[in-house]
Each structure stands twice: as C-alpha cells, then as structure tokens.
Amino acid sequence: MDGVRGRKVLLMDDDIELLRLMAAGFHAAGAEVEVAADGQAGFARFAACPAALVVTDIVMPLREGVEIVAMLKSGWPETKVIAISGGHRIGSEAFLALATQAGADAVLAKPAPLAKLLRLAAHLLDAPGEASTA
Amino acid sequence: MNGNRRNDMSELRHALNNLFTAILWTTELALEQAPPRDVKSALEAIARLAQSGGDLVEDLRSDAAGGGMSWSG
Numbered sequence: 001m002d003g004v005r006g007r008k009v010l011l012m013d014d015d016i017e018l019l020r021l022m023a024a025g026f027h028a029a030g031a032e033v034e035v036a037a038d039g040q041a042g043f044a045r046f047a048a049c050p051a052a053l054v055v056t057d058i059v060m061p062l063r064e065g066v067e068i069v070a071m072l073k074s075g076w077p078e079t080k081v082i083a084i085s086g087g088h089r090i091g092s093e094a095f096l097a098l099a100t101q102a103g104a105d106a107v108l109a110k111p112a113p114l115a116k117l118l119r120l121a122a123h124l125l126d127a128p129g130e131a132s133t134a
Numbered sequence: 135m136n137g138n139r140r141n142d143m144s145e146l147r148h149a150l151n152n153l154f155t156a157i158l159w160t161t162e163l164a165l166e167q168a169p170p171r172d173v174k175s176a177l178e179a180i181a182r183l184a185q186s187g188g189d190l191v192e193d194l195r196s197d198a199a200g201g202g203m204s205w206s207g
Binding site for chain 2 (some may be wrong): 015112115
C-alpha cells in the first residue's frame with residue numbers, strides 16, 4: 001500500500017460509522033487522514049489544505065458528492081477522486097455514472113471491501129490512469 | 135407503487151447497503167488484528183454474509199426496476 005503511505009487523503013461520508021471505519025483503514029495503511037461528514041465541510045477543508053486523494057460519498061447533506069467531484073476536478077485536476085455510493089433514489093450505478101461523468105478517477109458501489117478501496121486508492125496514487133469502475 | 139413508496143424503498147436499500155458496508159469493514163479491520171484461527175474463520179464468514187447481503191439488496195433493486203419481485207425459499 002505504498003501509494004497511500006504518507007499521503008494526505010480526505011474522506012467524506014455522512015454516515016459517521018462508515019467514516020470512522022474508512023479512516024481507520026486508511027490510517028492503518030499509513031495515510032494522513034482528514035475526514036468530513038458533509039460535502040460543504042469537506043470542500044472547505046480541502047480548499048484550505050488540498051489532499052492527494054479524496055474519497056467521497058455521493059448522497060450527502062449540504063453539498064452532494066457529484067458536485068464535489070466536479071468542483072475538485074475543475075480546480076485541482078491533479079487530485080485523485082474516488083466516488084462511493086450505496087445508492088438512493090436512482091440506484092448506485094446511476095449515481096456512480098454521474099460521478100464518472102463529473103470526472104471521478106474511480107467509482108465503487110457499497111458494500112465493497114475496504115481492502116478493495118485501499119488498493120484502488122494506492123493504484124491511483126501510484127499510477128494515474130483512466131477512470132475505473134469497481 | 136407510488137412515489138413515496140419508491141422513495142421509502144430506495145432509502146431502505148441505501149440504509150441496508152451502508153449497514154452491510156459497516157459490517158464488512160468492521161470485520162476486515164478485526165481480521166487485520168491477526169485473531170485466533172477460530173475467530174478468523176467466524177470473521178471471514180461474517181464478511182461473506184455481509185457481501186451476500188449487498189447482493190440481495192442489488193437483487194431487490196433489479197427486481198423492482200423490472201416491475202416485479204419473486205421470492206423462493
């Protein structure tokens with residue numbers, strides 16, 4: 001997991017338990033972890049101190065993940081972005097397709113293994129490539 | 135199925151997906167602690183069940199999108 005070790009990552013999810021677990025996984029992998037429980041707070045945190053990688057849930061209060069992806073890729077195109085979703089009104093696939101259109105480097109449907117998310121993050125930070133769906 | 139019912143179902147699927155994700159991630163983090171073999175087996179079983187739960191949620195979504203649901207067993 002060298003791609004994550006020592007790198008700053010920002011994790012956004014309005015499900016506090018998932019945010020805590022995701023943070024524990026990235027922390028154990030050696031990342032410098034920042035968290036935010038809504039899109040607005042997450043974007044403000046990123047703007048103040050950009051991260052190498054952002055993992056964002058799609059359905060969040062105040063500012064949704066697809067908007068976050070578009071804003072990040074517009075202002076900080078070098079930042080890697082992974083969008084994750086458990087679906088909502090239109091299902092995970094539709095939300096994740098929107099995230100890909102907005103510029104997400106990768107998308108992941110819940111429930112996906114944490115190990116898979118960490119591998120994806122490491123891959124993106126090590127070897128930038130095209131958008132991928134998992 | 136009216137709009138409120140669809141919203142209820144989509145919110146339920148979202149909640150279930152988040153629940154199964156939390157179970158799966160908790161289990162993975164516990165496995166990182168190198169537990170005894172019997173505990174490891176139990177944790178691996180829980181992880182498989184959580185992923186199966188996610189598959190069931192996806193089946194529910196697909197069935198609902200197809201206009202009907204069928205259950206057996």
